[in-house]
Amino acid sequence: MSKRNREENHQFINSEEIFNNNNFMEEKAKKFVKLDTQEIFSDDICFEIISMLDDSWFILNNCTLISKQFFNVIKERSKLVIQFKNKITEKRVELCMKSQFMNSIVNVKFSTNLLEAIEELELVTEMKQLTSLNIRGNRIGDEGAKYISEMKQLTSLNIRENEIGDEGAKFISEMKQLTSLDIRGNRIGDEGAKYISEMKQLTSLNIYYTLIGIEGAKFISEMKQLTLLNIYYNLIGIEGAKFISEMKQLTLLDISNNEIGIEGAKFISEMKQLTSLNINYNEIGDRGAKFISEMKQLTSLNISYNITGDRGAKFISEMKQLTSLDISNNRICDEGAKYIVK
Incomplete structure (x- = not known):
């Protein structure tokens, strides 16, 4: 040692x-x-x-x-x-x-x-x-968020599932020393996302299931210092995916369950710096799988629950650099399975 x-x-x-x-x-x-x-x-x-x-x-x-x-x-x-x-x-x-x-x-x-x-x-x-505080699931609300925001020495904060709204997000955004924030499972919405986007020192952000839409995705996309982003289970759609695709510094992205479809998958496929991508529950189908298969730098991919068939499996099988792949719960038959197991 x-x-x-x-x-x-x-x-x-x-x-x-x-x-x-x-x-x-x-x-x-x-x-x-x-x-x-x-x-x-x-x-x-x-x-x-x-x-x-x-x-x-x-x-x-x-x-x-x-x-x-x-x-x-x-x-x-x-x-x-x-x-x-x-x-x-x-x-x-x-x-x-x-x-x-x-x-x-x-x-x-x-x-x-x-x-x-x-x-x-x-x-x-x-x-x-x-420097690190995990207080998940304690219903502290906006008042508790204000209390926590006064802890100026923290660099990592997990405040998920605490009934925090946009006002609480505003308090948290004042913690300029934070580099990692997990605020998932709160109802911060687009207004809260605007406040969070002002935290220019963050490198890791988890805003899964926070009622963020297209406007919120636009605010988040302005966080050019982020390298890890989890925006799973929100309402950003195709336009939101376009904004997120402009975050060229990201190396890890979870954009699952956001109704981004085939066109959204095309936007995401342009993120050539990504090494890890979770895009499940987005109905991207075979055409979307083709776009994703062009991301030759990916080493980890979750493309499950996407209505992908044998053709999509063939495209994904060409990603020889992958070390981790989840393609479960799609419409892949025996023919498609042969491509994957080769």
Whole structure:
């Protein structure tokens, strides 16, 4: 393991393990005062030893007790990933707030339907080194989106399925440090897409099932820095596909279930920089499959549920560079299957 990799090593721990013992920090403090503070190894060697361990709970519950030096090395260099699975009680919040490892937490995930009040997010705002937050499926709404938008240190945010509208999208668009955003399953519509399109620093965006139409697709197409886009299950149609096809920097695109048809497939086939494409549920047929088969740079293709027959299968079979292909649930008979399995 290289020194750089060791320094970026994330130590994983479940939040339940942190809060299981109500006297966790108090007991640790009592044991800590009995330790010998003499330094035998350098800090780098101590971290080297810690990096060989995969059990974060063991590290926090045991290695922090070895010496003051080990304690400080763990506190200053470890990167913790915490998942909240059960209800967040006031006692748990209090214990976590007192933890000397709050600034070691870089990634937090909440289970769905966990939060009962927006105020419970205060705990997360105190994690000053937090860069990644997953809060999917917690019904935080526009008010919660406003709360989250104040966390200016985040670079990755999953806020999917949270009953957020265009107003909430406006709050999220103010997070200029984000590079990855998953806002799928919210009702942001074209107006919300306009706000999101102003996030010029984003490189990865998931807006699957957000009621975006042609106008919204136009706004999104102006995000020239995006390399990954999931716009699955919206209402963009052929005109929307034309706008999306102008995003020449994209390498991964999911445009499934958007009623783009044969003409839309033609527009998408002009995206010569794409390496991964999901275009299922678009009724592109054999003619659309022919257009897609001209994308010789693709390595991954999902063209399932597209009314494609044997002719379409023959066209797709010519894409010898593919390493991943899903052509299931089409109208391919034995003849078409022979082309694919060659």
